[in-house]
Amino acid sequence: MIDLGTLALRLGLATAIYALVAAVLGGGRRRADLVASSRHAAYVVHGLVAVASLVLWRALLARDFSLEYVASYSSSTLSLPYTIAAFWGGQSGSLLFWALILTTMSSVVHLQNRERNAALMPYVTATLMALAIFFLAMLVFVTDPFTRLPVPAREGADLNPLLQNYWMMIHPPSLYLGFVGCSVPFAFAIAALASGRLGDVWIRTTRRWTLFAWAFLTLGNILGGRWAYEELGWGGYWAWDPVENAAIMPWFTCTAFLHSVMIQEKKNMLKMWNMVLILLTFCLTIFGTFLTRSGVVSSVHSFTQSGLGPFFVGFLLAVIVVSIALIVLRRPLLRSENDIDSFLSREGAFLFNNLLLVGLAFATFWGTVFPVISEAVRGVKITVGPPFFNKVNAPLGLALLLMTGIGPVIAWRRASARNLRRSFTWPLALGFATGVAIFAAGWRHYYAVVCFSLAAFVLATIFMEFYRGTRARQSLMGEAPGAALANLIGRNRRRYGGYVIHLGVVMMAVGIAASSSFRVEKQETLAAGEAIEVGPYTLTHRGVRSTDSPHVAALVADVDVTRGGRAVTTLHPEKRFYKRQQQPTTEVALRSTLRDDLYVVLGNYDAQSGLVTFLVFVSPLVAWLWIGGLVMGVGTIIVMSPTAAEQRALAAAMAVEERGLEPALR
Amino acid sequence: MSRPTQTEIEEALTCQCGCGLTVHSCNHLQCPSAIPLKQEIGEQLALDKTHAEVLAHFAGKYGEKVLSAPTTTGFNVVAWVTPFAAPLVAAIVIVVLVRRWRRRGGAGAPEPAAPAGDAADAARRARLRAELERFEG
Numbered sequence: 001m002i003d004l005g006t007l008a009l010r011l012g013l014a015t016a017i018y019a020l021v022a023a024v025l026g027g028g029r030r031r032a033d034l035v036a037s038s039r040h041a042a043y044v045v046h047g048l049v050a051v052a053s054l055v056l057w058r059a060l061l062a063r064d065f066s067l068e069y070v071a072s073y074s075s076s077t078l079s080l081p082y083t084i085a086a087f088w089g090g091q092s093g094s095l096l097f098w099a100l101i102l103t104t105m106s107s108v109v110h111l112q113n114r115e116r117n118a119a120l121m122p123y124v125t126a127t128l129m130a131l132a133i134f135f136l137a138m139l140v141f142v143t144d145p146f147t148r149l150p151v152p153a154r155e156g157a158d159l160n161p162l163l164q165n166y167w168m169m170i171h172p173p174s175l176y177l178g179f180v181g182c183s184v185p186f187a188f189a190i191a192a193l194a195s196g197r198l199g200d201v202w203i204r205t206t207r208r209w210t211l212f213a214w215a216f217l218t219l220g221n222i223l224g225g226r227w228a229y230e231e232l233g234w235g236g237y238w239a240w241d242p243v244e245n246a247a248i249m250p251w252f253t254c255t256a257f258l259h260s261v262m263i264q265e266k267k268n269m270l271k272m273w274n275m276v277l278i279l280l281t282f283c284l285t286i287f288g289t290f291l292t293r294s295g296v297v298s299s300v301h302s303f304t305q306s307g308l309g310p311f312f313v314g315f316l317l318a319v320i321v322v323s324i325a326l327i328v329l330r331r332p333l334l335r336s337e338n339d340i341d342s343f344l345s346r347e348g349a350f351l352f353n354n355l356l357l358v359g360l361a362f363a364t365f366w367g368t369v370f371p372v373i374s375e376a377v378r379g380v381k382i383t384v385g386p387p388f389f390n391k392v393n394a395p396l397g398l399a400l401l402l403m404t405g406i407g408p409v410i411a412w413r414r415a416s417a418r419n420l421r422r423s424f425t426w427p428l429a430l431g432f433a434t435g436v437a438i439f440a441a442g443w444r445h446y447y448a449v450v451c452f453s454l455a456a457f458v459l460a461t462i463f464m465e466f467y468r469g470t471r472a473r474q475s476l477m478g479e480a481p482g483a484a485l486a487n488l489i490g491r492n493r494r495r496y497g498g499y500v501i502h503l504g505v506v507m508m509a510v511g512i513a514a515s516s517s518f519r520v521e522k523q524e525t526l527a528a529g530e531a532i533e534v535g536p537y538t539l540t541h542r543g544v545r546s547t548d549s550p551h552v553a554a555l556v557a558d559v560d561v562t563r564g565g566r567a568v569t570t571l572h573p574e575k576r577f578y579k580r581q582q583q584p585t586t587e588v589a590l591r592s593t594l595r596d597d598l599y600v601v602l603g604n605y606d607a608q609s610g611l612v613t614f615l616v617f618v619s620p621l622v623a624w625l626w627i628g629g630l631v632m633g634v635g636t637i638i639v640m641s642p643t644a645a646e647q648r649a650l651a652a653a654m655a656v657e658e659r660g661l662e663p664a665l666r
Numbered sequence: 667m668s669r670p671t672q673t674e675i676e677e678a679l680t681c682q683c684g685c686g687l688t689v690h691s692c693n694h695l696q697c698p699s700a701i702p703l704k705q706e707i708g709e710q711l712a713l714d715k716t717h718a719e720v721l722a723h724f725a726g727k728y729g730e731k732v733l734s735a736p737t738t739t740g741f742n743v744v745a746w747v748t749p750f751a752a753p754l755v756a757a758i759v760i761v762v763l764v765r766r767w768r769r770r771g772g773a774g775a776p777e778p779a780a781p782a783g784d785a786a787d788a789a790r791r792a793r794l795r796a797e798l799e800r801f802e803g
Contacts, residue, residue, distance in 0.1 A: 234687060235691075239686060239687055239691070339768050340764050340767075351760060352757075355753055355757055356753070358753075359753035363752075366748055367745070370745045374736070374742070374745075377741055378741055381729065381730070381731040383680045383730075383731050383732070383734055383735075384735065384736060384745065385688060385735060386687070386691075387678065387688070387735040388734075388736065391735070392750075396749075586693070604696055
């Protein structure tokens with residue numbers, strides 16, 4: 001059975017090479033038979049990678065400890081969900097998982113486009129297969145998931161305990177879907193450059209794919225934050241760790257791309273910029289994977305470090321060289337057909353939004369690699385930690401929040417004084433009043449006050465857009481308020497779905513500002529029956545008890561919580577000991593409300609004295625961070641849902657581009 | 667000058683246990699690095715030193731890598747300036763390029779004059795109706 005996995009990977013690699021060659025020849029020589037053959041070969045590659053994946057999953061579920069991978073990342077006592085997740089818990093498994101997602105997406109793309117985009121598809125196939133070749137070559141020649149141990153192990157080493165958390169079941173797949181999802185717009189961008197068809201078609205065709213990748217990048221980052229919040233036990237959710245940075249950088253550039261493509265669709269501008277952004281986004285996903293694998297910068301995410309770094313650097317350089325060469329070659333076709341009339345316009349606002357998003361990506365990149373630069377220049381190791389990123393990215397983030405309120409409302413071409421007054425008088429007044437009120441209430445944290453003021457400003461602009469749109473429908477169509485609102489959103493999903501996403505962003509910004517500025521924490525050692533006060537809560541330690549299973553032993557503390565003299569809950573923070581890996585972990589006890597989170601960590605336990613050290617955090621409004629993420633998800637679903645107008649626009653763009661196409665390729 | 671607090675110094679130092687967090691945030695309550703560092707911070711503060719003096723003590727003893735952010739002297743200034751300088755330079759380049767394009771292409775066509783009277787209202791309402799039906803983004 002294991003040999004079947006090895007065979008499937010090798011055949012997959014050979015077939016992907018064939019698909020690449022056939023696609024390039026078919027596209028170049030306009031041979032429809034070769035193009036069709038490359039498409040069929042891409043389906044076969046997907047099938048073979050799926051077979052290899054099933055073989056690895058079966059080996060994990062069968063606890064086949066003769067396989068090095070299974071013995072390294074699972075054990076006989078590991079629960080079923082984590083055994084399934086062990087597939088991506090280690091090096092070669094995660095690369096196989098990447099290849100599985102990539103080839104699955106490749107098949108979906110080929111199915112979607114089998115009757116359309118004839119000029120682009122050979123190069124799309126070639127690009128996707130080139131990516132598949134890289135990952136399959138890694139799996140066949142460098143890090144084979146089907147390597148057998150000389151002597152089968154009697155027991156597995158188990159999955160890293162930090163990965164045995166339910167958020168870890170969905171955080172890596174989400175991030176992988178986001179990372180690999182970027183391959184599709186990247187492949188279409190390369191295809192547009194290679195074929196010289198640089199109109200709107202590639203952008204309109206991949207719009208939903210880009211949104212899909214962006215949505216999963218968003219989800220992956222939020223889930224990663226949630227995992228860190230619950231599992232790492234330091235009361236925070238984002239530490240600007242190099243691997244966290246690697247995940248957020250493509251999100252920044254992908255977000256910039258999603259905004260700037262609107263300018264291309266509306267005004268035929270920024271063609272070159274959009275091309276650069278999507279190529280950069282893809283490069284950042286590969287750079288992120290390189291950071292995770294190489295260990296070139298120290299990271300808390302060192303679960304799967306290996307010597308794969310040089311291969312990823314080589315691959316990244318190849319991607320960059322090909323991308324730059326194609327852009328230089330097609331430069332004349334990437335010129336804008338229109339100019340900006342005024343910076344005081346939606347185009348201008350989107351430009352500055354792009355500048356800030358790319359600026360955030362750059363600042364994050366710069367901070368991540370600066371220790372390496374410093375060591376190369378000065379020979380001195382330095383650390384660039386959370387204080388640097390907070391100081392550098394906070395002002396840029398606040399400026400971006402401001403643009404979130406301005407961009408969607410300001411007029412196209414050139415904003416008149418009337419437009420500015422009509423759109424911004426009330427929101428500015430509300431934002432200003434909020435700032436004054438917060439300041440008067442005695443809150444003196446500068447960033448938080450500015451963030452809350454900007455949040456109020458953006459909320460007001462969003463509310464006014466919904467209000468005015470609904471009123472307009474009521475007056476013009478005679479609709480009832482509810483129907484008018486539903487139709488307003490339903491008929492303008494991109495616009496109003498975007499507002500819903502912005503609403504989620506505001507919620508997240510408020511949650512981040514409040515929880516990072518006004519967090520209260522206390523560390524105290526208590527005997528049973530003793531109590532501490534943290535913020536508005538009183539916590540009484542009632543004692544500890546032990547639990548045991550073949551997989552994990554735990555020490556559980558029972559902590560009664562009161563607020564204002566009223567009992568609210570009993571929390572059970574744990575200290576666990578995973579027997580196979582001989583590793584202790586903390587399991588945080590959490591009481592989350594819309595107002596604040598009470599977060600209790602069981603630190604040290606002295607068995608002789610019975611004293612327990614607790615670390616307690618009270619973080620205001622932190623729940624809004626996660627709620628904001630959900631709202632962003634709802635907005636994304638609205639934005640992604642198809643509309644007839646969008647289909648018409650795509651068909652029109654295709655008609656223009658397909659007119660000159662030879663029948664042989666249809 | 668106000669004296670630094672224990673938390674401020676803990677946030678300015680990186681834990682050396684490999685957690686990647688500051689000494690204050692280190693998630694290992696029995697951490698072999700954070701606990702002695704916290705104690706040493708307390709000892710330094712008891713000497714009535716300034717923020718800079720305490721950090722200089724730790725950088726001298728453990729190397730610059732113990733600081734959680736680059737210093738603002740020498741080559742490290744590049745770390746702080748570049749993230750702001752790069753977008754600023756990019757903004758200037760954008761403004762210059764856009765102005766050049768506009769000079770090359772001539773000013774944009776003037777906005778059409780707003781129609782007046784009832785006919786204008788009707789036209790505007792019709793356009794608004796059409797926009798409501800079709801408008802995207």
